[in-house]
Amino acid sequence: MKPRAPIMFDRLDLLEWQLCHRMAGLSIHRPWLAALRLASKLGDWPAWVVLIALQPLLHGALGWVYLLQYSVTALIAIGVYRLLKTRLCRERPFITFDGSIVCTEPARDRYSFPSGHTMHAVMFCLLTASHSPWLLVLLLPLSLLIAISRVGLGLHYLSDVAAGALIGTAFAWASLQLAG
Template identity: 45%
Template sequence: MPGTSKASRFFELADQREYAFCQCINQIVRFRPVMRYFQLVSRLGDGWFWYALILVIPFLEPKTGAGLALLMALTGLTCTLTYKLLKRWLIRERPFISFPSINCGTPPLDRYSFPSGHTLHAACFQAILFMTMPKLALATAPFTLSVAASRVVLGLHYPSDVVAGALIGGLMGYLSALYFFSASLALFPGLF
């Protein structure tokens, strides 16, 4: 049975506590250029930015890029399964659904809010990049932060959804990168 009464009670309390902050942040969508920026970031965060990056990495890093791209793709699939299972089990409504005064800046990809899948993926890929290609990670960090911010600005997530997504995704990315290094060292001892 999806969801639990304990989780429901917890999220009802959390929703009330985060509502004022969400409403305040959401007011920024009144400014059309800001709204357009976050809508674009959200759209690219649907996966398009990461798909393009995964395709480019083998060219940026000829020795390990193909393996890294494959690792990112497989870890991304694991992230998708993880957040979908959590959303189905925990069932937290999105802020714009629970509070009509919060504007929905762009249609969501799925029904529930916790955790933020966009942030989970962005943090995961960012962690992998910080451990494997730090210069590229610094270049992509502003995009990752914008993706996380877009979730609250567009009325799609509570801040706690974003924080949870970042923590889960960051941990998944870190563990994947550790696996990548250990597997690479076992297969190619002189590579690093």
């Protein structure tokens, strides 16, 4: 038996449908669609693995501490994210509004809440702001494009992205506090 999403998601879905539909509709423009797809792919894992791996090169001996901090933070965040996603069971917009929102990128699963891509983008931006703020010139635009791509590709609602950003903020803050 399929788990049922909470009633609040039904109401949010209807409120967000029009905006999601419009944002996903912009994907008919090939250059924009290509940019969204690229951002989505980079935000899946490659950008963050490269960022983690670069820490020793960027910071010398202290970089190994950052590499460990970023890795542990990401692993814990993934665990919590998966737990939330499989318990809350909010279906993706292209599933809920079958045919009226076109998904232009394959989804890994059927649930959308929260956005893991956005969670990681925000989390790594905040960690990087603390250790290598000069990298934000690259990471902030990429992270913003990753967040937009999730809605623009028909994979997430805006509230999924907002929740992912809040969760990413919480994990980065906790990580920085624990690292002292």
